[in-house]
Amino acid sequence: MSERSAAPGGLALVESLVNTLDIESGRDTLDTAEGRAPFGLTEAEADGARELRESLRATLLAHAGHPPHREVTPLGELLAAAPLLLAVDDRDGSARLTPADPGPLLSRIAAAVAEALVAGTWSRLKACQAGTCHWAYYDRSPAGRGRWCSMQVCGARAKMRRYRAKEA
8 A cells, every 4th residue: 555665674574474364455466476476475374474463464563653453462572483693794894683594474573572572673663543444564763653654655644644633
Protein backbone atom coordinates (compact mmCIF):
# COMPACT_ATOMS: atom_id res chain seq x y z
CA MET A 1 0.00 0.00 0.00
CA SER A 2 2.87 2.36 0.73
CA GLU A 3 4.70 4.50 -1.80
CA ARG A 4 7.59 4.79 0.65
CA SER A 5 11.00 3.31 -0.07
CA ALA A 6 12.02 0.15 1.77
CA ALA A 7 13.40 0.25 5.29
CA PRO A 8 17.20 0.30 5.61
CA GLY A 9 19.36 -2.76 6.21
CA GLY A 10 17.82 -5.84 7.75
CA LEU A 11 14.66 -3.92 8.59
CA ALA A 12 13.64 -4.43 4.96
CA LEU A 13 13.15 -8.13 5.82
CA VAL A 14 10.97 -7.25 8.82
CA GLU A 15 8.97 -4.76 6.77
CA SER A 16 8.43 -7.19 3.92
CA LEU A 17 7.28 -9.96 6.28
CA VAL A 18 4.75 -7.70 8.01
CA ASN A 19 3.49 -6.56 4.63
CA THR A 20 2.67 -10.10 3.46
CA LEU A 21 -0.88 -9.56 4.70
CA ASP A 22 -3.18 -6.98 3.14
CA ILE A 23 -5.66 -6.48 5.99
CA GLU A 24 -8.17 -4.61 3.85
CA SER A 25 -8.50 -7.37 1.23
CA GLY A 26 -7.50 -10.30 3.44
CA ARG A 27 -4.89 -11.41 0.88
CA ASP A 28 -1.99 -13.23 2.55
CA THR A 29 0.98 -13.87 0.26
CA LEU A 30 2.23 -16.54 2.67
CA ASP A 31 -0.65 -18.67 1.35
CA THR A 32 1.28 -19.29 -1.87
CA ALA A 33 4.62 -20.90 -2.65
CA GLU A 34 5.61 -17.75 -4.56
CA GLY A 35 4.80 -15.59 -1.54
CA ARG A 36 6.79 -17.82 0.83
CA ALA A 37 9.82 -18.12 -1.48
CA PRO A 38 11.44 -14.75 -0.64
CA PHE A 39 11.54 -15.81 3.01
CA GLY A 40 12.74 -19.35 2.31
CA LEU A 41 9.62 -20.80 3.92
CA THR A 42 7.92 -24.11 3.34
CA GLU A 43 4.17 -24.51 3.62
CA ALA A 44 4.70 -26.19 7.01
CA GLU A 45 6.55 -23.11 8.28
CA ALA A 46 3.89 -20.62 7.18
CA ASP A 47 1.87 -20.69 10.43
CA GLY A 48 4.97 -19.88 12.50
CA ALA A 49 5.80 -17.05 10.09
CA ARG A 50 2.26 -15.68 10.49
CA GLU A 51 2.60 -15.73 14.27
CA LEU A 52 5.92 -13.88 13.98
CA ARG A 53 4.41 -11.41 11.50
CA GLU A 54 1.55 -10.49 13.83
CA SER A 55 3.87 -10.13 16.84
CA LEU A 56 6.05 -7.84 14.75
CA ARG A 57 2.96 -5.86 13.66
CA ALA A 58 1.92 -5.37 17.31
CA THR A 59 5.42 -4.12 18.13
CA LEU A 60 5.45 -1.76 15.15
CA LEU A 61 2.07 -0.39 16.22
CA ALA A 62 3.60 0.24 19.67
CA HIS A 63 6.46 2.13 17.98
CA ALA A 64 3.80 4.45 16.56
CA GLY A 65 2.05 4.80 19.94
CA HIS A 66 -0.90 2.52 19.18
CA PRO A 67 -2.27 -0.51 21.03
CA PRO A 68 -1.88 -4.00 19.55
CA HIS A 69 -4.31 -4.89 16.78
CA ARG A 70 -5.12 -8.16 18.56
CA GLU A 71 -3.68 -10.44 21.22
CA VAL A 72 -0.40 -11.94 20.03
CA THR A 73 2.56 -13.85 21.41
CA PRO A 74 4.97 -11.17 22.68
CA LEU A 75 7.79 -10.60 20.20
CA GLY A 76 10.42 -11.04 22.91
CA GLU A 77 9.16 -14.54 23.63
CA LEU A 78 9.43 -15.51 19.98
CA LEU A 79 12.87 -13.96 19.49
CA ALA A 80 14.21 -15.71 22.60
CA ALA A 81 14.13 -18.93 20.56
CA ALA A 82 16.59 -17.44 18.04
CA PRO A 83 20.01 -17.14 19.69
CA LEU A 84 22.49 -14.69 18.25
CA LEU A 85 26.26 -14.85 18.19
CA LEU A 86 28.77 -12.03 18.28
CA ALA A 87 30.84 -12.24 15.09
CA VAL A 88 34.10 -10.31 14.89
CA ASP A 89 35.79 -9.79 11.53
CA ASP A 90 39.48 -10.78 11.77
CA ARG A 91 40.46 -8.33 9.04
CA ASP A 92 39.03 -5.07 10.34
CA GLY A 93 37.82 -5.90 13.86
CA SER A 94 34.22 -4.95 13.11
CA ALA A 95 31.61 -6.77 15.15
CA ARG A 96 27.99 -7.68 14.59
CA LEU A 97 25.33 -9.99 15.94
CA THR A 98 24.55 -12.89 13.65
CA PRO A 99 22.05 -15.73 13.91
CA ALA A 100 23.41 -18.89 15.53
CA ASP A 101 21.50 -20.70 12.77
CA PRO A 102 21.05 -18.39 9.77
CA GLY A 103 18.49 -20.62 8.03
CA PRO A 104 15.26 -20.04 9.95
CA LEU A 105 13.30 -16.85 9.32
CA LEU A 106 13.02 -16.25 13.07
CA SER A 107 16.82 -16.16 13.36
CA ARG A 108 17.16 -13.74 10.46
CA ILE A 109 14.49 -11.49 11.97
CA ALA A 110 16.25 -11.55 15.37
CA ALA A 111 19.52 -10.52 13.71
CA ALA A 112 17.74 -7.74 11.79
CA VAL A 113 16.19 -6.38 15.00
CA ALA A 114 19.58 -6.51 16.77
CA GLU A 115 21.24 -4.71 13.85
CA ALA A 116 18.54 -2.03 13.91
CA LEU A 117 18.89 -1.58 17.67
CA VAL A 118 22.61 -0.95 17.28
CA ALA A 119 22.00 1.41 14.36
CA GLY A 120 19.25 3.27 16.25
CA THR A 121 16.67 2.58 13.54
CA TRP A 122 14.44 -0.04 15.19
CA SER A 123 11.92 2.43 16.62
CA ARG A 124 11.53 4.10 13.21
CA LEU A 125 9.92 0.99 11.76
CA LYS A 126 6.21 1.43 12.44
CA ALA A 127 2.81 0.14 11.46
CA CYS A 128 0.23 2.41 9.87
CA GLN A 129 -2.37 3.61 12.35
CA ALA A 130 -5.26 2.98 9.93
CA GLY A 131 -7.25 0.01 11.24
CA THR A 132 -7.82 -1.38 7.76
CA CYS A 133 -4.13 -1.17 6.90
CA HIS A 134 -1.47 -1.61 9.63
CA TRP A 135 1.11 -1.80 6.81
CA ALA A 136 4.74 -1.59 7.98
CA TYR A 137 6.72 1.47 6.91
CA TYR A 138 9.98 3.13 7.83
CA ASP A 139 9.36 6.60 9.27
CA ARG A 140 11.85 8.97 7.68
CA SER A 141 10.14 12.11 8.97
CA PRO A 142 12.55 14.47 10.78
CA ALA A 143 10.68 14.27 14.08
CA GLY A 144 9.89 10.55 13.76
CA ARG A 145 6.17 11.14 14.21
CA GLY A 146 4.79 9.59 11.01
CA ARG A 147 1.37 8.00 11.44
CA TRP A 148 0.43 6.49 8.10
CA CYS A 149 2.11 4.29 5.54
CA SER A 150 0.80 6.61 2.83
CA MET A 151 -0.27 10.19 3.25
CA GLN A 152 -2.09 9.96 -0.09
CA VAL A 153 -4.20 6.94 0.95
CA CYS A 154 -4.44 6.25 4.68
CA GLY A 155 -3.61 9.78 5.79
CA ALA A 156 -6.11 11.30 3.34
CA ARG A 157 -8.83 8.89 4.49
CA ALA A 158 -8.24 9.77 8.15
CA LYS A 159 -8.30 13.49 7.44
CA MET A 160 -11.50 13.14 5.41
CA ARG A 161 -13.16 11.19 8.25
CA ARG A 162 -12.21 13.94 10.72
CA TYR A 163 -13.51 16.61 8.36
CA ARG A 164 -16.81 14.81 7.85
CA ALA A 165 -17.20 14.28 11.60
CA LYS A 166 -16.88 18.05 12.13
CA GLU A 167 -19.45 18.72 9.42
CA ALA A 168 -22.02 16.37 10.98
